[in-house]
Amino acid sequence: MPPTDDQTRGRTGLDHRFEICFRDNYAAVLAFTVRRLPDRATAEDAASETFAVAWRRREFIPEEPLPWLYGIALRVVANQRRSGRRRRRLGDRLEGEAGLWAPAPEPVDALHRRDAFGRLSEDEREVLRLVAWDGLDTREGASVLGCSTAAFRVRLHRARRKLAKHLEATGHSPDESPKRAPDPTEEAL
């Protein structure tokens, strides 16, 4: 049965909404997946899959879609990593290793940081990524992880403290330390 005029108008409006969402946020979502996956092609696949899910659920695209899109992308990335692990059944690389810091050009002390970062749990790493790399504040990060802002703040605080401890243990040099980054928890704490 052909759609009614009202249905057609509704559908067209949703498609338009999706297109705006895509154009406004594709680069950010791609950056999000590039930061977490080992190569650009895999990251582009993950970004496409993220927007595929968004298209299927375009009637639920929120006014501020980026945290919502990141929430979807996080799941897609997890699936990609699992697929990657299956493909590397006999591989000798650690889980998610390539996605932790690569493919960025690494600063002088990146090896120290990689080692320190790798000693955190994946949940702790993700909290730090959302804030330090994706630039989310605690409210947005909480919505991506589906927890309360307070819970996110606690997780961030713990992850940050642990990473600092590991970095110090690796003998991080004062000269190599970059300037202090904005701290999204400061206002609230």
Added chain:
Amino acid sequence: MSRKRQKVDPLAAMAASNPVSVVALAAEIGEPEMVAAQARALELGRIPSQPIPPGDRFAVEPARSRGVTFGLTFGFAAVFVFTALLLGSSLGGSGAGHPEFAAAAIRVAEANPRLLLTDPDWKIVRADEFEPDEGELVFSNGENHFDMHWYPASLYGVYLHDRAEVSTSERGELLGQSATTVEYSPEEYATMLAPQGNVFIELRGRLGSRSAYEEILHSLQPVDVGTWLGAMPAATVRPQDRSPEVDRMLRGIPLPPGFDPAVLQSESSISDRSSLAVKVGNAVACGWVSSWIAARRSGDEPGAERAIEAIAGAPDWPIVLETKSPWFSNYATVVRQLRAGRLDRGPAGYEVREDGRTFGVGPAWKLALGCGGTWHREVDGLPEGGP
């Protein structure tokens, strides 16, 4: 020489090692890449990554493969020789000869595969969301259930690939069609028939054993339009009744700002009346919670209060009084949270898969109201003290 250690700001350390800048990436993506990426997303978006189980149509991440393998021998032999699946196109009927059914219902019937279980103990207990190329029937003998789904033929390859991850596939024949069976557990099996016309069929049953499953599977028979429509349970809302039924269900319910009932009113669907009522109620409640969120963000306290009061009045909504579905009791939980100003966005529960992976399912408020946008998120394990 000993190295002096300093207190390191880990966020700054990480920010300095950000693998990619959004600004740089955006500058790098040209219009052709953008158009291609959007086309790719739309192409993928039209293919479900996983068939969505009944009752979980909004799940963002339905259950993935079970990772179960088994070495069954090829023992699934054809029992029936079937002439055709009697799809709409092969019937060529126009509904003439079935004056008791409206044209819209006949069109749906003709467009769908019309198979029924011939065992008289098995009845259709649920007939929901029929579209020309998608639908589900649930049969029951009062003790067990047997599900029949059909999907667009274009998705057959995708589903076949997905099911191959469930277990080793066995190929055989059923109703004259090529059939592929997988084992979810020794008690539960599913069979996919190769596409015929515009759709393909998937059958699934948890009947306790392989032999019990096959017995029911092989009692499927094609029937004509009249028999098929006549087998629908009394609680079915037929296509021609859907739009007025949705309008009727919405009567007496305060609607959230911008609420559009058009999607609910799709006339090409056959629905179970009770599930349609829940769907209508959920759409309204979800709209009010979204309205509450927006009002809170903009500091519109009266707007937030209106949203709370609207959902709080759900026990008096006509559809709630009429259906008495226990589902609606979930609304009270959400109302309490809204009144406390703390909407539960965490997992509503945990799911431990057969391979040991644990997933949190949430956010809680969306699951409680049946809203879209829910997630399954892998976690390290069950929280202390259990789920």
